[in-house]
Amino acid sequence: MNATEIAEAIEILAEQPFDAAEFPYAFLEAFGRKPTEIKRLRSGNTNKSDLGGVLQRNHIHIAVTAPGEVTHTLTALRDSPATAKAKAKFILATDGDMLEAQDLASGDILSCPYPEFAEKFGFFLPLAGITTIPQLRESSFDIRATRLFNKLYLELLQDNPDWDTAARRADMNHFMARLIFCFYAEDTSIFHPSYPFTGTVEKMSERDSSNTHEVIAELFRAMNTRKENHEAQGIKSWARPFPYVNGGLFGGSLDVPRFNKSARNYLIHIGGLNWTKINPDIFGSMIQAVADDEERGALGMHYTSVPNILKVLNPLFLDDLRAKLEEAGDNKVKLLNLRKRMAKIRVFDPACGSGNFLVIAYKEMRKIEAEINQRRDETDRASDIPLTNFRGIELRDFPAEIARLALIIAEFQSDVLYRGQKLALAEFLPLDAQNWIVQGNALRLDWLTVCEPTGKGGGKIFADDLYGAPLDQAKIDFENEGGETYICGNPPYIGATTKAPKGASKETKARLKREAEMRKADLEAVFRGRIDAWKSLDYVCGWLMKAADYGKVENSAAAFVSTNSICQGEQVFRFWPSIIKDQLRINFAVTSFSWKNLAAKNAGVTVCIVGISRQSGMAKLYSGKDDTVRDVPNINAYLVPYHDVYVENKSKPIQGLQAVVNGSKPADGGGLIFDADIAHQLRSEAGEEFQVIRPFFGAHDATHGEGRYCIWASKAQYEALKDLPGFQKRFDIVAEMRNESDKELTKAGADSPYAFQQVRQRGNETVFQIPRHSSEEREFFPVATLPKGAIVGDGGFAFFDPPLWNIAVLVSKVALSWIATVCGKIKTDYRFSNTLGWNTLPVPPLTEKNKADLSYCAEKILLAREAYFPATIAELYDAEKMDEQFPELRDAHAANDEVLERIYIGRRFKNDTERLEKLFELYTKMTGKKAA
DNA sequence: AATCCGACATCTA
DNA sequence: TAGATGTCGGATT
Numbered sequence: 001m002n003a004t005e006i007a008e009a010i011e012i013l014a015e016q017p018f019d020a021a022e023f024p025y026a027f028l029e030a031f032g033r034k035p036t037e038i039k040r041l042r043s044g045n046t047n048k049s050d051l052g053g054v055l056q057r058n059h060i061h062i063a064v065t066a067p068g069e070v071t072h073t074l075t076a077l078r079d080s081p082a083t084a085k086a087k088a089k090f091i092l093a094t095d096g097d098m099l100e101a102q103d104l105a106s107g108d109i110l111s112c113p114y115p116e117f118a119e120k121f122g123f124f125l126p127l128a129g130i131t132t133i134p135q136l137r138e139s140s141f142d143i144r145a146t147r148l149f150n151k152l153y154l155e156l157l158q159d160n161p162d163w164d165t166a167a168r169r170a171d172m173n174h175f176m177a178r179l180i181f182c183f184y185a186e187d188t189s190i191f192h193p194s195y196p197f198t199g200t201v202e203k204m205s206e207r208d209s210s211n212t213h214e215v216i217a218e219l220f221r222a223m224n225t226r227k228e229n230h231e232a233q234g235i236k237s238w239a240r241p242f243p244y245v246n247g248g249l250f251g252g253s254l255d256v257p258r259f260n261k262s263a264r265n266y267l268i269h270i271g272g273l274n275w276t277k278i279n280p281d282i283f284g285s286m287i288q289a290v291a292d293d294e295e296r297g298a299l300g301m302h303y304t305s306v307p308n309i310l311k312v313l314n315p316l317f318l319d320d321l322r323a324k325l326e327e328a329g330d331n332k333v334k335l336l337n338l339r340k341r342m343a344k345i346r347v348f349d350p351a352c353g354s355g356n357f358l359v360i361a362y363k364e365m366r367k368i369e370a371e372i373n374q375r376r377d378e379t380d381r382a383s384d385i386p387l388t389n390f391r392g393i394e395l396r397d398f399p400a401e402i403a404r405l406a407l408i409i410a411e412f413q414s415d416v417l418y419r420g421q422k423l424a425l426a427e428f429l430p431l432d433a434q435n436w437i438v439q440g441n442a443l444r445l446d447w448l449t450v451c452e453p454t455g456k457g458g459g460k461i462f463a464d465d466l467y468g469a470p471l472d473q474a475k476i477d478f479e480n481e482g483g484e485t486y487i488c489g490n491p492p493y494i495g496a497t498t499k500a501p502k503g504a505s506k507e508t509k510a511r512l513k514r515e516a517e518m519r520k521a522d523l524e525a526v527f528r529g530r531i532d533a534w535k536s537l538d539y540v541c542g543w544l545m546k547a548a549d550y551g552k553v554e555n556s557a558a559a560f561v562s563t564n565s566i567c568q569g570e571q572v573f574r575f576w577p578s579i580i581k582d583q584l585r586i587n588f589a590v591t592s593f594s595w596k597n598l599a600a601k602n603a604g605v606t607v608c609i610v611g612i613s614r615q616s617g618m619a620k621l622y623s624g625k626d627d628t629v630r631d632v633p634n635i636n637a638y639l640v641p642y643h644d645v646y647v648e649n650k651s652k653p654i655q656g657l658q659a660v661v662n663g664s665k666p667a668d669g670g671g672l673i674f675d676a677d678i679a680h681q682l683r684s685e686a687g688e689e690f691q692v693i694r695p696f697f698g699a700h701d702a703t704h705g706e707g708r709y710c711i712w713a714s715k716a717q718y719e720a721l722k723d724l725p726g727f728q729k730r731f732d733i734v735a736e737m738r739n740e741s742d743k744e745l746t747k748a749g750a751d752s753p754y755a756f757q758q759v760r761q762r763g764n765e766t767v768f769q770i771p772r773h774s775s776e777e778r779e780f781f782p783v784a785t786l787p788k789g790a791i792v793g794d795g796g797f798a799f800f801d802p803p804l805w806n807i808a809v810l811v812s813k814v815a816l817s818w819i820a821t822v823c824g825k826i827k828t829d830y831r832f833s834n835t836l837g838w839n840t841l842p843v844p845p846l847t848e849k850n851k852a853d854l855s856y857c858a859e860k861i862l863l864a865r866e867a868y869f870p871a872t873i874a875e876l877y878d879a880e881k882m883d884e885q886f887p888e889l890r891d892a893h894a895a896n897d898e899v900l901e902r903i904y905i906g907r908r909f910k911n912d913t914e915r916l917e918k919l920f921e922l923y924t925k926m927t928g929k930k931a932a
Numbered sequence: 933a934a935t936c937c938g939a940c941a942t943c944t945a
Numbered sequence: 946t947a948g949a950t951g952t953c954g955g956a957t958t
Contacts, residue, residue, distance in 0.1 A: 661934095836935090
């Protein structure tokens, strides 16, 4: 369930008469607990309450009490041993009159009259697994408003099918934005309190809703007509008290869709909410989903939390402004200069969505300005920061509309906060008529026409020249001589390839493919002629490239939240050399952290933040893991504090190591791989004559020592076995999957369903398996030995008959830190690659003695593992167990690292930073490249 | 023919 | 329900 669904369920519950016996179950149901869970609780099987209430393990302890006993009961719940034992997150007591609850993790207490708890449902959201964004818990208003808007929107579209066309969606979106403005305006005295918007609509429209659209249209007409013209234009007398708003908001078509009865009810209900509680940033990200069929289910998926936004904005420019404020102290001239500077700062988000970044940037700058004005005793002074300096580009119409509205609301809120309601109101209307949020495709638009160059120079000519063809021109032209421009945002994260979900329909697949093609064309428009392999770049690279281009003309700096893969593996050397040049460099970065949004299920994505500018001096490197900062001389494209080095993939090891090969890829839909039972059956079916079943190891199989089996047959063997029922079943699975595939190679393989798509196995050698993916929690790469004749699947790499000293290198800390840095990753876990990591690993020249010493170390490691038989690789290399349970193995690895690192620098490395510095240094020497 | 990557996909402890 | 590992198509070399 998502937050709006919960809001709805809770509202329904609160409206019903209180039923003491049913309440706990109804409550749990409203938060999305499954009917089977609730059934088991009812039967008492899983109910652990020791107070006659309902206690669900890991969730909540609820007790319904006698009248007046609520507070007392809450204390009893808190002290109950059962509460602690079941690890309840919440306790809740109610008598149907009052309701009290506590979040045991934070200690926060909720206490309110029973009927009001529906408004406070945000408090309990962690129960539904929505725990990650604290702001959401305080945003009950935004969720409820969004839910009702959702209903209204769908109701209107259903009743006005002509508005549900591509051509009119923009009108519809514009209409919704006007409504939001009116609701906000009537609750904040922007409209005169005696003439409320909702009240007027309710009063003037028929109860059967028939003329609702006419009433609203008349009100909109009033807001689009200057006061002095109201009479001449024949505005109805009841609409005349409404002010002239315009600002583009009420320009254009003033058509209003028809309202049926329930639409009218929703409208009145929404108007009844308290709109002063709106959070422009959160509300925007939620409401934008309303107009998007795809996103409606995944509410808030585009929300970037305020702390995450500040991770971009603070290092980009806000920290500097604050430092300058600090520096200025009470010096009025310095303060004035800072204010003048701020008035010319433009913040530009070329992927602005509903304007989160712009709103937060605006609010933070107003905060600084307010401090300046206070120190200069000018607290009444109107803000010098023009709202129009907060520019954006957004592809979708509705969010673009909302972004402008969110900024308008943020401006009003800031005025109220720093200058008082009276001054805020006096200067608020009419709105500025200019539209400074551009609806368009950011990768196609010429950014210089959205943010005109501040000095002299032919921006447009430059841009045409650069991209080979004229770009779309937005033509926003404001004076801003001598200003600074800060580009920021959270562009869409789309990798070079995306996987369609397994069960996706043909239509879904086709749509995804179409979208992918459009994005490719966008990237081509940016990169054609500059980077050959543009098709393998993430979509965000387009934004970074355009920001870099913009920076060549304009005094600007840019920072984006980005998929972390642009700073890993193959994208690094493909992409970054085009960015880091001409004095442009990474002047700050936040390393990988996992993304959070408002959706109940967070997108499983790991991101980083990269800031680029021409600023020299020290760079700031923030850790995404622990929020620490380091001042470093340079940050390279791997987000490592070292010179700019690019490690390119190599097809063979460049340092005399033996080649590691990929495991064999089945591409079989699971047909060729099976467990021991099936293997047994197939063996007896085939008989002694046919030895076609072999042990098969993926990474999991090898690290957990379990192993599956696979069919490993020749064509002749296949012909002989294919009609046996057991075998036929396996081959059918393979043929079917391959026939359905879009990939030519796979399709072709449907004719030979006995064979793996890619075969790397050779004979019956000793084989070590290196997992393709391994958890970053491990201190050593869990390389495993496999039984003879085993097949290495494509979950890993195979090392056939390796010299033991190669194994010593492979399992060393040196190799691991190199792999961790220059290979790709999955989330933040290691992803081994032979071409990127192994073949490029810098190793100093080794004497025979060195090799013998290393071989001895490898042997000791293998012996130590055997000594702990039957512990699996997974257990042996569990960082938490190693010290206590497997000390010999730990010692053997320590000895191995000691010997190897002495070869590198004559002693152990102090830490990974030192390891990497040495490795990059050697790599630079080895490849004859100069460190920049 | 080999290899990398996934606003990933899917298991399992 | 999060941590660990799986899997295949599209693209590049």
